[in-house]
Amino acid sequence: MKIISSELQTIAGNKSQYPVDNLFEIAFAGKSNVGKSSLINTLVNRNNLARTSGKPGKTQTINFYNINGDFRFVDLPGYGYAKVSKTQREKWAQMIEEYLKFRQNLIEIMLVVDIRHEPGDHDALMYQWIKSYGFNGIVIATKADKISKGQWEKQKTIIQRKLQIENRNFIIPFSAEKRMNLDQVWKAIEEIIMVNKEHQSH
16 A cells, blocks of 8 residues: 555544544554554554554553545554553543444454463453454564564464464564564555445445
8 A cells, every 4th residue: 555644633532532534444452562553653654653652551542543534543542551550441441442332434453462472361352352343353463573483373373372363364473673564464454445445335
């Protein structure tokens, strides 16, 4: 996909602040500090469109990025970060749930995990949720440059088992730093958008 423009369109804390139009949205969910912002930046070929931070728990809002005026990427607050208060964690959970449940524009949620570690219980819950709402359940396994390619299959098996993924082709090893498998992630995104555009036109 050729990126002509990408911009932060809206930062929302609740649904009254969501953009009002019919652009399709692809959301990225994952633990704090798993690399969601880096993934978005790499996809649009910008260094700092999505703010990355060494401090987990930085994304405390739902951030809507307009891509080419054609669709949006949505960065959801990172979950499972222990150092914030329980109240704050519950607030984020509520924010995420409200978006996922009620957002008509949402056409896919991609789960972002770290390829080096077994996904946690929060990831497993999120994945079940994604599947229960009828989404594909594509998993982007980041930081793939930190292990050898030979280890990818072993780690994919661990991820597949923990999240109970039926189709292991839905697990895409990815590295923002080395831009590994960037084309594969784009291919998945473009297919999702195309299918939804076809549905829309019928």
